[in-house]
Amino acid sequence: MTKMINFGIDLGTSNSLIAKFDKGSVEVFKNPNGFKETLPSIIGFRNDRIMVGDQARTYAEKDPKSVASRFKRKMGTTETVKIQSLNASKTPIDLSAFVLKELKGFVHSGEAVEAAVITIPASFDTVQSNATKDAGISAGFKHVVLLQEPIAASLAYANKEKSDDLRNSQWIVYDLGGGTFDVALVKIVEGELTVVDHEGDNYLGGSDFDSMIVEKILVPEINRRGNFEDLLAQMKSEKGKYNKLWTVLLHKAEEAKIELSTKASAEIDLGMIRDLEDDEGNAIDTILTITRSEFENVIKDAVDGTVDMMKKILTRNSLQSRDLKFILMVGGSTYSPYVRKRVEEMMNIPVNTSIDPTSAITIGAAYFAGSKEFKQEGAAPKASTNSQIKFRAVYNRNSQESEETFTAKVEGHTAGMFYRILNDDGSFDSGLKPLTTRIAEDLPLREGSFNLFTFKILDGQNNIIDVGFDSIQIAQGRYSVAGQMLPEDICLVKDDLSSKDTRLDLVFAKNCVLPTKGKRTVEIAKTIVKGSRDAITIMVVEGPSEKHSSTNKPIGILAITGEQISRDLLRGTEVDLTFEMSESRDLTVSAYLNVTGQEFSQVFKGQARHVDTRLLATEVLQLETKIQAEIDDAQANQNHDGAAKLEKLNDELQSLIVESASLSSDDVTDDRFKLEDKKCKIAQGIFELTASKRIDAAKANYLQVKSDTASMVQESGNDRERHQLKEILAREELHIHSTNPERIDAATSELQRLHFQILARQPDFLVGMFQHLEEIRPTMNDQAQAKQLIDHGRRLVATKNWDDLRDVNGQLWMLVPDTERAEEDVRLYTGIV
Known part of the structure; x- marks a missing residue:
């Protein structure tokens, strides 16, 4: 039988889950220790022992510097997590692999989990996506497919029992998880789910709500009860006196936040925190009460920011609130009554909370895994034992119809051979039919069921001929995915001789369906002499094609030097480029030199993101100089409207200058990445506002x-x-x-x-x-x-x-x-x- 992946995993910032698709239904596995579906994404190290999940969370109270959490937010960066008990560091990929290995132990059937569909935020860039896939391979999976979380959530909802009639409808997926936020416009057309557009923030989620509670409620209260010199900075600095307290208070804040979803107030007992003393050695022993209204005031701006993203999608797609069926709420942070209420009020669209926001992503991933064939990474495609026949089948594995057409292309010697298709319950038998180069068969489907057909090719003596394909699996009443969309433009960087700068050539547009392939022909701008160190650089970046290349994220570089070529390349020589991007966002770039007949190819893995806090502060100050010059120019040219908009942007920049200047070089939070994202948005804003000039x-x-x-x-x-x-x-x-x-x-x-x-x-x-x-x-x-x-x-x-x-x-x-x-x-x- 054709082997499918079947296993789906939600690798979350706060919690992770694993589920399996089996004959049309999905089972979410439970942890054999405690029988919970969720596994906290926390890793603890105690001597030679590795703890994952609740044990690690408990151990964090005792030794927080030997426990790692929220590492999903550092995927695709050069950041590592220092583990005190090991006197060593672990990468986010290493830590994610520990979680994935632990999830394998949830599978009670005893079968080996060799492949998995792992979900990622739709707003993850190519580097973050590749890092997630690497974590899967490191965990021992032989095949990893990535799935965007809004698609997974929509599959879970659309395929649930007694679902609404969703034919030709559209809705918004609002995915507010532990560390990331995605909002996506989803449509169903002819039984297929498609993500039309999306917005997101990789640094917005429940963990940010935890940080807000600590920074805006707990720290001020602790400061009032003791004498501290710059308590918050000392907590965020890796070498700070109160660094351990940062991790402990985050866990306390998370517990209070969860409690506030069902209660009007929550208490945090500071006396239960080990060795909590101020600078003068006085113990801080008190119980703090946080009310729901305090919590709501703290997160209000963040929630309103998510609404702004939804409105941006509606405007971009010329939609009104009445055009949408509902807003589908997923992600653990949507348990908050305030989030649900605020979003519904501001969007004037019904909020749909009919699916479990915690397990929805995992269930959708499992449905998707049930339609994906297992193909081992790096392995050659499975060949038939009969070298005389090549067989390729095409059919929908999920269908809303009462029958589905199965087609196949056959190459090779077919004379005297036959094929036969039978349903597993005996309700359908095609009978023996002569094998031809084309097969087309309408297969009847049992409504709301998983339909399994056996497929056989036989010779004249009724012996089965192995062609590497023996079963047809179709889930009736289930929705399929039209394809995953690309979250950002993919562009080629080229020299622009007229502007003495670079320009971007759009290769793949945002929201195009993956996998995809594109071609470009470029010219060499300077002569490259054979044997020299001169080179041409095929540079690919991710981000808006209308912006400057410096504001986008680099994916990779393919350099071709004079030492690699077989003859001189004169200026004006043409180079044919081919770009291929897989469904999991693997990008392969090939360059063919027409004059030499040579081809160079490379799979781009992307450059891990690194943010130097001192360099960030310098770049922000340089941006201030640039924006001031643009304001002066606008005023000099009587462009008062443009000057006013630039001034507003400058106000945001001034706040950023203060934040970046106060960021320590050993800051343990995600703030450096958040601030760099803000810097890039302001730079893009300047670029847009000065476009007319x-x-x-x-x-x-x-x-x-x-x-x-x-x-x-x-x-x-x-x-x-x-x-x-x-x-x-x-x-x-x-x-x-x-x-x-x-x-x-x-x-x-x-x-x-x-x-x-x-x-x-x-x-x-x-x-x-x-x-x-x-x-x-x-x-x-x-x-x-x-x-x-x-x-x-x-x-x-x-x-x-x-x-x-x-x-x-x-x-x-x-x-x-x-x-x-x-x-x-x-x-x-x-x-x-």
């Missing part, structure tokens, strides 16, 4: 280059170049009125390349270039080679051999040190345009 400059530059190029083509261009110009100008309306200056600059670059293409074969230009190179010969790196090339060049000038002179100029240019080159050449960042 750049658009005007880009248009003026385009029109000037267009005029120069048209004159050059008219005077010296050939038929092909006249056609090129005509094609560029035919697209003029698409970019000249664009609100994206990078798009206008891209058209300008096309014209400039055409202009240079003609100019580069003009004898006067080639001779002038050669004479300039003669003059700067003393600065060249290899004097012997330079003399040889110049002597050869002089002969070429005398004989008017312009084609060879062009090659000589290129070789001489590569001998010129960077410090002596023209500014235009040194300014290349990637070497491709």
